Amino acid sequence: MNQPGRDAGFTLIETMVAASIAGIAFVGTMGAVELASRLAMQASLIDKASGAAQSRLEVKRSLGWRTMVKDDLDHDGVPETEMNDAGVGADTIAGDGVYTASTETDGMTEVWTIHVGHPGPLASVGLVALTSIITYRGPNGTRHIQMKTLRANPMYLGAEQS
Numbered sequence: 001m002n003q004p005g006r007d008a009g010f011t012l013i014e015t016m017v018a019a020s021i022a023g024i025a026f027v028g029t030m031g032a033v034e035l036a037s038r039l040a041m042q043a044s045l046i047d048k049a050s051g052a053a054q055s056r057l058e059v060k061r062s063l064g065w066r067t068m069v070k071d072d073l074d075h076d077g078v079p080e081t082e083m084n085d086a087g088v089g090a091d092t093i094a095g096d097g098v099y100t101a102s103t104e105t106d107g108m109t110e111v112w113t114i115h116v117g118h119p120g121p122l123a124s125v126g127l128v129a130l131t132s133i134i135t136y137r138g139p140n141g142t143r144h145i146q147m148k149t150l151r152a153n154p155m156y157l158g159a160e161q162s
Helices: 012-062
Strands: 098-105 108-115 127-138 141-152
Touching (some): 012 108
Antiparallel strands (some): 098 108, 108 127, 127 141
C-alpha cells in the first residue's frame, strides 16, 4: 500500500547528505583558489624582479663607457650613485676589480656589479661582465634572481668612446 506524501520530496537525511557533499566540494575549491592566488603572487614577484634586473643591465649597456659607473636611479638626468671598488657598501673587497652599487626599492634589494677582471681603471679594459642580483622576500622565503651580460669597450672595437 502506498502512503500518501512519501514520494513527494526529500527526507531530512537526504538533504543533510547533499549539504555535506556541497560543503566538501566548497572547501576543496577554496583550497585551489588559495593556491592559485599564492602562485600568481609568486609569479608577479618573479616577473618584477626579472624586469628590474634586465632593466639595470640594459641601462649599463646603453651608457657611454666612461659614464657606466654612474647611476641615475630616479631618471632625472642627475646621477645619484657612483659605483666603486673601495670596499664600502655592497662592494666587499677594495681594489679587486669589481665595481659595485646597490639600492633597495619596493621590498627588493638590487646589487649590480661591473667586473673588469683585474684591478685598475675601467678605461684600460676591453671587456667587462655586468651582473645584476635582485633579492626579494616571497611567500616561500628569500629568493634571488641573477642576470649577467658582457660589454665590450668601444675604444677596442674601433668606435668612438663616449
